[in-house]
């Protein structure tokens with residue numbers, strides 16, 4: 320049985336938010352509503368949503384800001400609710416990167432059709448990307464481009480550090496023994512210099528840790544090795 324899709328609606332006009340929520344629930348979606356930008360952003364960060372319906376004009380933090388922030392750390396599909404057609408370029412442009420938009424006033428049938436279309440497209444793309452992208456928080460390892468991005472910026476990474484990071488991203492939350500890491504990363508070319516793994520871990524930490532002197536992502540497990548914390552962004 321396919322899992323129920325969860326949709327977050329961020330919209331300050333309560334009657335509209337509730338009407339949209341009602342229509343989507345009737346289509347079998349599970350719906351959460353946030354009536355202002357801040358609580359919407361908090362809910363976004365808690366995660367677990369399959370799609371976000373985001374009003375552009377919100378009190379407090381507006382939809383544009385939320386979309387921009389969201390894009391930095393997640394690939395959850397976003398459909399913007401806009402009041403004017405003139406905002407569309409901006410909304411779908413690179414700066415904000417929404418997946419689609421609906422102009423107010425809209426009818427519910429149109430909206431639910433868009434929601435389903437975006438979810439379908441996204442599922443297809445995700446399958447395609449599947450093994451290509453490994454990510455945790457704002458860290459992204461692109462196996463096709465052989466590139467690592469942190470917070471959207473490309474970070475130079477020598478091969479051994481790259482392999483090490485790939486292993487960590489594949490096994491989040493698990494203590495990985497030193498011997499295992501060495502055998503996987505160096506593939507037998509490790510000349511027993513006991514400090515080499517530590518040196519590479521230290522360099523990697525400098526590139527991906529918010530505070531390398533107090534690692535929250537690559538955590539040392541005494542007597543064993545290291546554990547990668549996917550949620551260890553210090554916040």
Ligand code: CA
Pocket residue numbers: 330331332374375376377
């Ligand atoms: Ca509004």
